[in-house]
Amino acid sequence: MDPVTSYGVLSLLPAFTALILAFITREAVFSLLIGILVGIIVTGQNILFGFTGLAQSALGNADFIWVLSIEVFVGIMIAYFQKSGAIDVFSKTIEKFNVKARGAQVLAWLLGIFIFFSDYFSPLYVGTVMRNITDKAKVSREKLAYICDSTSAPVCTIIPFSSWGVYMAGLVVGIGGFTDNNIAMNAIVRMVPFNFYGILSVIMVGAIAFGIFPDYGPMKKAEKRARETGKVVGDEARPLLGKELSEIRPKEGIKPNIFINFFAPALIIISITLGTYIFTGSAKTLEGFVAAVSFQFITMLIQKMGTISELIETAVEGIKGIVSAVIILALAYSLNSISKELGTANYVISIASSWMTPALLLVFTFIISAFIAFFTGTSWGTYAIITPMVVPLAFNLTGGEITTLVYATLAAVMGGGCFGDHCSPLSDTTILSSLAAGADHIDHVKTQIPYALSVAGVSAVLYLVIGIML
Numbered sequence: 001m002d003p004v005t006s007y008g009v010l011s012l013l014p015a016f017t018a019l020i021l022a023f024i025t026r027e028a029v030f031s032l033l034i035g036i037l038v039g040i041i042v043t044g045q046n047i048l049f050g051f052t053g054l055a056q057s058a059l060g061n062a063d064f065i066w067v068l069s070i071e072v073f074v075g076i077m078i079a080y081f082q083k084s085g086a087i088d089v090f091s092k093t094i095e096k097f098n099v100k101a102r103g104a105q106v107l108a109w110l111l112g113i114f115i116f117f118s119d120y121f122s123p124l125y126v127g128t129v130m131r132n133i134t135d136k137a138k139v140s141r142e143k144l145a146y147i148c149d150s151t152s153a154p155v156c157t158i159i160p161f162s163s164w165g166v167y168m169a170g171l172v173v174g175i176g177g178f179t180d181n182n183i184a185m186n187a188i189v190r191m192v193p194f195n196f197y198g199i200l201s202v203i204m205v206g207a208i209a210f211g212i213f214p215d216y217g218p219m220k221k222a223e224k225r226a227r228e229t230g231k232v233v234g235d236e237a238r239p240l241l242g243k244e245l246s247e248i249r250p251k252e253g254i255k256p257n258i259f260i261n262f263f264a265p266a267l268i269i270i271s272i273t274l275g276t277y278i279f280t281g282s283a284k285t286l287e288g289f290v291a292a293v294s295f296q297f298i299t300m301l302i303q304k305m306g307t308i309s310e311l312i313e314t315a316v317e318g319i320k321g322i323v324s325a326v327i328i329l330a331l332a333y334s335l336n337s338i339s340k341e342l343g344t345a346n347y348v349i350s351i352a353s354s355w356m357t358p359a360l361l362l363v364f365t366f367i368i369s370a371f372i373a374f375f376t377g378t379s380w381g382t383y384a385i386i387t388p389m390v391v392p393l394a395f396n397l398t399g400g401e402i403t404t405l406v407y408a409t410l411a412a413v414m415g416g417g418c419f420g421d422h423c424s425p426l427s428d429t430t431i432l433s434s435l436a437a438g439a440d441h442i443d444h445v446k447t448q449i450p451y452a453l454s455v456a457g458v459s460a461v462l463y464l465v466i467g468i469m470l
Helices: 003-025 028-043 047-059 062-084 086-095 101-114 121-136 141-150 153-157 163-172 181-194 196-209 218-229 258-280 285-302 308-320 323-342 344-355 358-376 379-398 404-423 428-437 441-469
Strands: none
Touching (some): 003 028, 003 323, 003 358, 028 323, 062 086, 062 121, 062 323, 086 258, 121 258, 121 285, 121 428, 141 218, 141 428, 141 441, 153 404, 163 181, 163 379, 163 404, 181 404, 196 404, 196 441, 218 441, 258 285, 323 428, 358 404, 358 441, 404 428, 404 441, 428 441
């Protein structure tokens, strides 16, 4: 049965319900559960069997297990950082330079840009490393989460040889003039100047960090609270980072080695992720985390920072500390699965295509990609759906030639998907940014959206202008 004709506008109801409730109640878990329940009712399934069947299909797939595994190892890694005292030592080293709020934000921004190869590792590392520093500089956790989030996926979308670029190239091979991987990768390189959302997002973070642009919207209130009261999270906030992680203390009398206990684990992840990408074309991020955590365990044992049983107990506490994030992630994946079953993306495309004209191709592509990614919480899934539909339209308008319009269309897909994913509380990278920064998830989404919308608005105007010119 065709999901578009079967469900129509009802296909939007589960995600829309979850999003509205999340903003009203500030309860992410409750909102996602209700959204899933609405989805099960719309599909006509038995509620009890619908939940169990959904759990098996959505949470048993390789993508969820992969992200879940990374979150588990992130929890353990943060716990070992705490147990070794490495983060405290790094923070005290930075404090010697008398870093203020602006300097802390700029440092976080630069660190996020530096880790350009993984949209998962970037927010996790930046948030973990910078949290103590920004706390002492009275920078809100919402601001740190925004910096983490806005220097992860947006940076990856403007680096042609990142996993995002390679993935996009793979999607277009065989469409129109993209007859092989080399031609496709060349197009990914040439589309970068037209990825307005990715470029402007990174610039926006830097401008705000340097104080060129003032804070506005909910972020302004969050920063005022942190600056005037020292409260880096609101009174009603529920940070995704559990108290189990913040309560871990290093063993007295043992001084950590800043290189071995702080820099080496990150370098191991970078080396394995980047190395496997260069030599095999596939970045092994999870394997990097496994190797880094194993290194931490062995070196801490040698340094007598804990016995085997104590370090295992620390690892367990680390896993406990990320349970809230895991629950939200699991529910987000389940809701995404419901949206796919209902044909949400196909419905949106079928409606929007009725008013699309050649001049509106680019702005249409950007907006629809953003809309689908926002409601499904996945940018890569959006790319897989949108690319085969809009790229042939671009080739049709260019007579089969690979021209500027084709490059700009690819950029609009990538930027739009990134924007929707960037703003969505259902997105795994948004969840990871909240987790690493120790921010309330809904507070992070609320404070980030005005900035992301500002950049998206400018991007949409630019795509409209270029579409008319071409």
